[in-house]
Amino acid sequence: MIQTRREYNYCFIFEDGSKKNFKVVLDGRSRIIRETKKDLPSWTLLSHHQCPPCSLDNETHSHCPVAVNIAELVSTFIQSPSHKKCTVSCSSPERLVSKDTTVQKGLSSILGLLMATSGCPVMDFLRPLARFHLPFATVDESVFRSVAAYLLRQYFLKDEEQTADFELNNILGQYEVVKKVNKGMLERIRDISVRDADQNAIVTLNSLAQILEIEIETNLESLRHYFVEE
Incomplete structure (x- = not known):
């Protein structure tokens, strides 16, 4: 049964007792539900550092869906340094997860969620x-x-009699494109960021894509021992 709606509520609690809250609401297909805003910042325009693999055009999309999705988060943390200590919690319908960490790592977690649910054709496979x-x-x-x-x-795909790739031949190509989108978002954010927390959060996401590439190229050796008895 497809759920019609779900929420993820992130809360950043800082050492001085101050808090910043951010809610992500998804529909039953894991697409973000957000209010339509008319005063979007200029750095969200599709043509502003448009990612090379982007398949959208200005006639149908005036703004980049990923940039629009992360705009509020970026503006909220525009003054935050990367390594500022905080406690970040994420509540969902099933559980509450909390971690003593840094702003950078907390932002990386929520940015990955926002980018995957933005409606970007390139990132949609992550939805x-x-x-x-x-x-x-x-x-x-x-x-x-x-x-x-x-x-x-x-x-x-195989069940629908389409071409399937169980040898992981195409996964590297998908994450190579993800890296290009991450780079495009980084260039956008650099134009307006005062501090570096949001920038470094994107860098962290990009590092995970790079690590995945290495893992695939080495036949997932770091995970093999979980499945193969020595």
Whole structure:
């Protein structure tokens, strides 16, 4: 049964007792539900540092969907330094996850969720992961989830008698494009950021894409021992 709506509520609590809250609301297809805003910042325009793999055009889209999705978060943390200590919690219908961490790492977790659910055609293959969002995922967890989601998609493609790729031949190409989108978002944010927390959060996401590439190229050796008895 498809859920019609779900919420992720992030709360950043700082050492001085101040808080910043951010809510992500998704529909049953894990697409973000947001209020339509007319006063979007200029850096969200589609033509502003448009990503090379972008398939959208100005006739149908005046603004980049990923940039629009992260605009409020970027403006909220525009004054925040990367390594400022805080406690970040994420509540969902199933659980509450909390971690003593830094602004950069907390932002990386929520940015990944926002970018995957934005409606960007390039990033849309990541949308199923948003339904099973794992805040503050480790590198191993991220690699496991990414590869498992890719293989599950291939299972459904085969079930629909379409071409499936169980050898992971095309996964590297997908994440190469993700890196280009991350770079495009980084260039946009650099134009307006005062501090570096949001920029470094994007860099962290890009690092995970790079690690995944290495893992695939080395036949997922870091995960093999979980499945193969020595």
